[in-house]
Amino acid sequence: MKKAxxxxxxxxxxxxxxxxxxxYKSFYYDKKQETTKNINFYLKxxxxxRQVQKKEIRRDSKTAEYFAKVTFKxxxxxxxxxxxxxxxxxxxVGYKDGVxxxxxxxxxxxxxD
Known part of the structure; x- marks a missing residue:
């Protein structure tokens, strides 16, 4: 009984x-990979x-959406x-000194727009 x-x-x-x-894979990992692929396609x-100096994919905790933070050379x-x-x-959307x-x-x- 104990074994069962x-x-x-x-x-x-x-x-x-x-x-x-x-x-986790279907809600976070796959969505992040798809967004990364789409943003890379947009940049290409x-x-x-070639102008990208730094790119980081982040998740907005309020909207649960992924986006890229990019700095250009x-x-x-x-x-x-x-x-x-x-x-x-x-x-x-661009920001300079947080504005x-x-x-x-x-x-x-x-x-x-």
Whole structure:
């Protein structure tokens, strides 16, 4: 009886671990990889790849969305956030000294609506 109880308990723990790992992969890892691939494609499509000095993929805890923080070689004092706003369109927001840039003359990589 004890062996059967121990076997069932171990089987349940293994099942919970497998389900947890699968959920993590599908909710976080796959989404991050897809967003990274799409942002890399955006940078390549606009010929920005060679200008990238630093790129970091981050997750916004409020919206649970991933975005890229990018610094370009020709504008090292500006920091840009590239957000995927749907299935393919991207929004690029620029910041200089922590203040959002609204003028394309100051931040040439921003997208303005």
């Amino acid at each position: 109880y121990l076997f069932v308990s171990i089987l349940m723990i293994v099942g919970i671990v497998i389900i947890g790992a699968s959920a 499509e606009h010929n920005y790849e 020709d504008e090292p004092n500006n920091e840009y956030e590239i957000h995927q706003t749907g299935s393919n369109p991207f929004e690029v 959002q840039i609204a003028d394309k003359k100051v931040g040439k990589y921003i997208t303005s």
